[in-house]
Amino acid sequence: MWDRTHAAASLTLPPALWSDPDVRWLTGAHEAEGHTYLIQERYEELLWWLLLPSLMTLAGKTAPTVSAAAELSASVSRTLALAKSAGYRVDVLTGESSKPDQPVAAGPSEKASEATDTTEKPTVS
Numbered sequence: 371m372w373d374r375t376h377a378a379a380s381l382t383l384p385p386a387l388w389s390d391p392d393v394r395w396l397t398g399a400h401e402a403e404g405h406t407y408l409i410q411e412r413y414e415e416l417l418w419w420l421l422l423p424s425l426m427t428l429a430g431k432t433a434p435t436v437s438a439a440a441e442l443s444a445s446v447s448r449t450l451a452l453a454k455s456a457g458y459r460v461d462v463l464t465g466e467s468s469k470p471d472q473p474v475a476a477g478p479s480e481k482a483s484e485a486t487d488t489t490e491k492p493t494v495s
Contacts, residue, residue: 381417381449385464399460406460413453417446 387393388406396416398409421442428434428442456462 381420381445383464385466388460388464407458408453408460408463410450410453410458413458414446414450417449421446 383393388399393399393416396412398412399406400409401407424442425439428438453463459467461467
């Protein structure tokens, strides 16, 4: 029998699995700015491969239901939404870090120093 709870739970990769070279390769995990990021499309493909046993079980039923297939699709969508909210950072996705870094904008101190520049500029007469 197809187990809905198992299918949804199987999409969560344990933190230790992210150090596996095959998982890193399959998800496109790479280092940038001191963090490990994944590639959304490759991660989605891995999620669907992880659901293959559930899909095969569903396909083997005499009368597979659309709602069961939709639930599998929704579990992938939920997992991808979590990855997006984590900024595609593996440490945030696994709970090792609390939140993704926010983009840094020019702060008021940088703008103020530009406005108070007192160096003399040569003038052409």
